[in-house]
Amino acid sequence: MTYLLTRADVRADKIAAWDDSYSGMIALAVGALDPRYAAVAVQCPACGIEKPKLAPDERNFQAMQAIFDSGDIAGTPSLLKPIQAFRWFIDYGGRHGTLWENRAIRVIPPTPVPLRAYLAAPFTRGQILFMAGRNDEMVHCNPEVTQAVFNLMRCRKEWADIDGGHFGLLYYPSGIFEEASARQCAFLVDALSG
Secondary structure (H helix, E strand, C coil): CCCHHHCCCCCCCCCEEEEEHHHHHHHHHHHHHCCCCCEEEEECCCCECCCCCCCCCHHHHHHHHHHHHHCCEEEEECCCCCHHHHHHHHHHHCCCCCCCCCEEEEECCCCCCCCCHHHHHHHCCCEEEEEEECCCCCCCECHHHHHHHHHHCCCCEEEEEECCCCCHHHCCCCHHHHHHHHHHHHHHHHHHHC
């Protein structure tokens, strides 16, 4: 975000975040923690196995804000276990010329308040598109937790269900990919044009 704001060709009030799965949950949290985002679009966000024991209140949000501002970053291999995840990484990441590596960045700050979309949800200011996979097979995409995050948001928000489980909308070309990308594009055009 800070880099984008240095560019003359970027309008500061027209920046959105888009993400999928675990990074979709992060985009939801960051969309609340950084008020410079005008919109956030997520697909199949991994909002958690269960709701955190902590309340989504101002005190916990401020603690999360401090973590966001000064947390440590460490590399780790992908933690995804289902065969669908492995197949997608091998099929798409393993294609010639992608230079894909099975590594991810995960922030694990030493604090009792985790970076979770549930705790940040009531403080979201931008517009949100939640695209949830029907029959999502990823354990961290508990539909009750995902719905609870959505329900806590007090901003302009849209919910969209999509077929194909967790990974179905990632396969290109496919009807599910076309449906998901068209809905997300329409949302972003609308959110950033007003």
